Amino acid sequence: ASFNLLLLPGDGIGPEVMTEVGRVLTWLDKNSGATFETETDLVGGSAYDAHGESISDDAMDKAQKADAVIFGAVGGPKWDSVPYEVRPEAGLLRLRKDLELFANLRPAICYPALADASSLKRDVIEGLDILILRELTGGVYFGEPKEIVTLENGEKRAVDTQLYTTHEIERIARVAFELARARNNKVTSMEKRNVMRSGVLWNQLVSAVHKAEYPDVELEHMLADAGGMQLVRWPKQFDVIVTDNLFGDMLSDVAAMLTGSLGMLPSASLGAPDPETGKRKALYEPVHGSAPDIAGKGIANPIAMIASLGMALRYSCDMGDAADLVDGAIADVLASGARTADLAAKGQNSVSTSDMGDAILAA
Ligand code: NAI
Numbered sequence: 460a461s462f463n464l465l466l467l468p469g470d471g472i473g474p475e476v477m478t479e480v481g482r483v484l485t486w487l488d489k490n491s492g493a494t495f496e497t498e499t500d501l502v503g504g505s506a507y508d509a510h511g512e513s514i515s516d517d518a519m520d521k522a523q524k525a526d527a528v529i530f531g532a533v534g535g536p537k538w539d540s541v542p543y544e545v546r547p548e549a550g551l552l553r554l555r556k557d558l559e560l561f562a563n564l565r566p567a568i569c570y571p572a573l574a575d576a577s578s579l580k581r582d583v584i585e586g587l588d589i590l591i592l593r594e595l596t597g598g599v600y601f602g603e604p605k606e607i608v609t610l611e612n613g614e615k616r617a618v619d620t621q622l623y624t625t626h627e628i629e630r631i632a633r634v635a636f637e638l639a640r641a642r643n644n645k646v647t648s649m650e651k652r653n654v655m656r657s658g659v660l661w662n663q664l665v666s667a668v669h670k671a672e673y674p675d676v677e678l679e680h681m682l683a684d685a686g687g688m689q690l691v692r693w694p695k696q697f698d699v700i701v702t703d704n705l706f707g708d709m710l711s712d713v714a715a716m717l718t719g720s721l722g723m724l725p726s727a728s729l730g731a732p733d734p735e736t737g738k739r740k741a742l743y744e745p746v747h748g749s750a751p752d753i754a755g756k757g758i759a760n761p762i763a764m765i766a767s768l769g770m771a772l773r774y775s776c777d778m779g780d781a782a783d784l785v786d787g788a789i790a791d792v793l794a795s796g797a798r799t800a801d802l803a804a805k806g807q808n809s810v811s812t813s814d815m816g817d818a819i820l821a822a
């Protein structure tokens with residue numbers, strides 16, 4: 460098979476960690492049996508500096524055609540005062556919107572070698588491997604009306620609207636069940652049906668999709684607040700958690716911190732399957748930002764970025780074995796004791812970004 464990837468390194472440490480992804484891709488191109496063609500383009504502040512917008516139409520065109528977009532990070536103090544419409548984040552938001560990336564996957568994996576870095580007890584998180592699936596393009600972040608109005612008595616009133624349609628709920632539910640089938644076959648759906656109409660509809664539609672199309676997968680419903688509690692009490696009870704945009708934003712950040720450093724966390728955002736080819740548009744990125752405080756020093760942790768490539772292999776290239784190889788190499792390198800500065804304990808030696816890349820390639 461042959462894959463076309465668009466690499467968008469972005470700003471700050473984005474290009475530094477993307478360099479290591481490039482090396483892994485070169486290795487895969489030689490050794491995996493698949494062929495990877497890559498193109499690289501600008502996004503974020505670096506794109507603004509080059510042509511006055513945070514992503515060009517040309518780059519958007521490439522993103523539409525690519526099998527997957529591999530995205531670094533954008534932003535930094537240099538661009539804090541550029542006009543709102545062309546601020547670095549606008550490039551990422553345009554990608555999400557134009558590619559209709561409605562399904563945001565955030566794995567929370569606890570590598571045994573890092574289990575002591577979590578704030579939770581080792582037995583609670585050691586071996587943790589769960590996936591939070593957040594609906595990314597609907598709900599209260601986008602629903603209209605959305606406004607602050609001044610009332611006749613001078614008081615102000617802020618309005619955000621939680622809004623979900625059948626189509627939006629069913630398509631995210633299907634992604635959840637598909638993901639679970641390829642993992643441990645369990646979905647937990649979280650909403651607040653006790654106080655929100657959108658929660659009632661969410662609950663009904665997830666159940667209906669389950670019954671009609673995925674009866675082989677175990678389905679459980681949980682109120683989102685109780686789910687948050689369970690996530691911290693005993694996270695290993697979950698496999699795939701599916702939830703709306705707002706609850707997913709919060710629960711995925713909580714889950715992320717069960718596992719240690721920001722430099723470890725990959726993510727994927729998927730669109731709808733093409734009716735003809737079945738392929739989904741997709742963007743893969745680390746959860747972290749451009750880390751201006753360490754940019755240019757060659758010390759950034761490339762694991763989140765490389766693990767994001769691993770997700771691209773799994774979900775866009777149908778190369779689960781290659782993805783397992785990447786994830787296994789990361790686990791082995793951590794077990795061998797190699798640590799970038801963000802992971803190293805006080806007084807412990809740390810390795811550079813490229814040393815970590817070397818070690819992962821060797822593994
Ligand atoms: P950040 O994630 O860039 O950094 C937070 C802290 O974590 C910093 O101390 C940083 O050094 C550390 N860190 C992050 N990634 C690391 C890595 N791979 N290796 C080692 N240490 C790492 O978040 P912050 O500081 O809030 O934002 C910095 C800039 O990034 C801002 O301009 C922000 O808007 C942008 N940002 C961009 C995102 C994106 O492109 N998707 C997401 C989050 C923030």
Ligand code: MG
Pocket residue numbers: 708709712
């Ligand atoms: Mg967030």
